[in-house]
Amino acid sequence: MNPTIAEKTKIPPTDPLADPEKKRIIDEILEKNKDLPGALMVILNELQSRIGFISNPMQQYVADVLHIPVSKVHGVVTFYSFFTTTPRGRHTIKFCMGTACYVGGTPQLIEKAKSLLGIEPGQTTPDGNITLELCRCVGACSQAPVLVVDDQIVGRVRPNKFPQILRPLQSQS
Numbered sequence: 001m002n003p004t005i006a007e008k009t010k011i012p013p014t015d016p017l018a019d020p021e022k023k024r025i026i027d028e029i030l031e032k033n034k035d036l037p038g039a040l041m042v043i044l045n046e047l048q049s050r051i052g053f054i055s056n057p058m059q060q061y062v063a064d065v066l067h068i069p070v071s072k073v074h075g076v077v078t079f080y081s082f083f084t085t086t087p088r089g090r091h092t093i094k095f096c097m098g099t100a101c102y103v104g105g106t107p108q109l110i111e112k113a114k115s116l117l118g119i120e121p122g123q124t125t126p127d128g129n130i131t132l133e134l135c136r137c138v139g140a141c142s143q144a145p146v147l148v149v150d151d152q153i154v155g156r157v158r159p160n161k162f163p164q165i166l167r168p169l170q171s172q173s
Contacts, residue, residue, distance in 0.1 A: 011057045025050055026058065030065045040066060044076060044083060053084045081135065089124040089131035091169045094148040098137030104144035105158065110134075112159040116166060130169055 016022035033042045063070040077083045095106050124131040140146045143155025
């Protein structure tokens with residue numbers, strides 16, 4: 001007898017699989033896409049979009065439904081930077097780590113963000129409002145250093161201007 005997801009992985013109460021509404025969405029995504037060519041990528045994209053992240057228990061669940069090793073699911077989730085395994089904040093600030101941005105001042109911007117928000121890149125503020133992330137070159141080198149705030153590129157950012165970028169995000173919480 002095959003063990004169920006609950007038997008394989010202890011599902012934390014905060015996991016989407018433990019929430020009946022989110023579990024319904026996950027099952028709907030899997031059922032709709034499981035027989036498509038390239039199903040894994042289609043499913044993971046839709047899960048990321050609709051749930052907001054792909055937890056380890058969700059990865060195991062997807063693997064079980066698709067009858068593939070969880071290592072294959074995990075490999076895809078960790079290879080592509082647009083997938084995340086933990087919830088992101090309502091707003092995301094990404095620091096471009098491309099050469100022009102890095103030389104142009106990204107490390108100083110990161111330090112300013114850390115001092116203002118009290119979190120490191122890869123973390124979310126305790127109120128769930130802002131997530132800091134590092135990213136590769138965003139292709140706006142002439143505007144270095146660059147931030148990507150939600151989906152907007154903000155160029156030529158200096159540490160003293162960072163609070164002005166942060167303020168509207170904090171007031172929207």
